[in-house]
Amino acid sequence: MAIRPILRMGAASLFGRAEVVKDFSALPALIADMRDTMQATQGVGLAAPQIGVNLRLVIFGVPDGKNPRYPDAGTVPETVLINPVITAQDEVIAAGWEGCLSLPGLLGLVPRFQNIRYQGVDLQGNVIDRLASGFHARVVQHECDHLDGILYPMRMKDLSRFGFKEELFPTQQPSAE
Numbered sequence: 001m002a003i004r005p006i007l008r009m010g011a012a013s014l015f016g017r018a019e020v021v022k023d024f025s026a027l028p029a030l031i032a033d034m035r036d037t038m039q040a041t042q043g044v045g046l047a048a049p050q051i052g053v054n055l056r057l058v059i060f061g062v063p064d065g066k067n068p069r070y071p072d073a074g075t076v077p078e079t080v081l082i083n084p085v086i087t088a089q090d091e092v093i094a095a096g097w098e099g100c101l102s103l104p105g106l107l108g109l110v111p112r113f114q115n116i117r118y119q120g121v122d123l124q125g126n127v128i129d130r131l132a133s134g135f136h137a138r139v140v141q142h143e144c145d146h147l148d149g150i151l152y153p154m155r156m157k158d159l160s161r162f163g164f165k166e167e168l169f170p171t172q173q174p175s176a177e
Contacts, residue, residue, distance in 0.1 A: 047146030
């Protein structure tokens with residue numbers, strides 16, 4: 001398929017609320033492009049608004065538990081999630097380092113719910129209803145934030161923990177992204 005340009009922070013379309021997916025007919029080609037784009041950029045997730053498509057659709061996954069950008073990620077199932085809903089399972093919040101394909105080269109320490117339930121449907125309309133914790137939960141929350149026009153710096157409590165990876169960690173990679 002195709003590798004699509006990823007919109008960067010500042011693009012107006014990244015800050016709106018995406019529309020509910022009603023027509024699934026055009027999604028196979030879009031999802032193929034999203035996968036190609038995510039793989040080409042070594043991402044672990046991508047939301048449709050990041051490539052200029054205003055739909056409530058995200059993809060994510062680290063099936064083998066290995067990603068060059070997130071070496072300690074652990075396994076996250078490859079998922080196409082349409083019209084997602086996230087529910088926190090408790091009040092436990094954990095801070096972790098995040099990057100974003102729409103903010104290349106930057107990292108921030110972002111608080112997120114540690115344990116969530118996410119629901120939605122896949123491309124065939126099958127219901128997805130999963131519990132997730134740790135990095136898996138962080139990825140889902142991060143990608144779904146894009147559907148509501150939220151970029152991770154908007155969740156940060158301390159902007160002194162936001163910057164270019166090379167400046168924040170000159171001799172090492174952060175272990176909890």
